[in-house]
Amino acid sequence: MDFQVTxxxxxxxRCEDLGGRTRVSQRAIVHGRGFTKVMxxxxxxxxxxxNCKALDNELECLKNFCEARPEx
Numbered sequence: 001m002d003f004q005v006t007x008x009x010x011x012x013x014r015c016e017d018l019g020g021r022t023r024v025s026q027r028a029i030v031h032g033r034g035f036t037k038v039m040x041x042x043x044x045x046x047x048x049x050x051n052c053k054a055l056d057n058e059l060e061c062l063k064n065f066c067e068a069r070p071e072x
Contacts (some may be wrong), residue, residue: 006033024062026055 008031012068028049032040 006036007031008033022066024059027057028055 010029010031012027014025014027016025028051030040032038
C-alpha cells in the first residue's frame with residue numbers, strides 16, 4: 001500500500017523595527033490535499049497546537065542566534 005501525504009504551505013515572515021531591536025513573526029497556512037485534507041479537518045486542532053509550540057521554539061533559537069555577539 002502506497003501512502004502519500006500532500007500538503008501546501010503558504011508562509012509569510014514579518015520584521016518589525018523596535019528601535020534597535022527587531023521583532024520577527026511568521027504566519028503559515030497549511031493546506032492539505034486528498035486524504036490529508038480529511039485528516040486536517042478531523043485533527044487540525046492537534047496539529048495546530050504542536051506546530052505552534054515547535055514554531056515558538058524555532059523562532060526563539062533564531063532570535064538567540066541573531067542576537068548573539070561573536071567572541072573576539
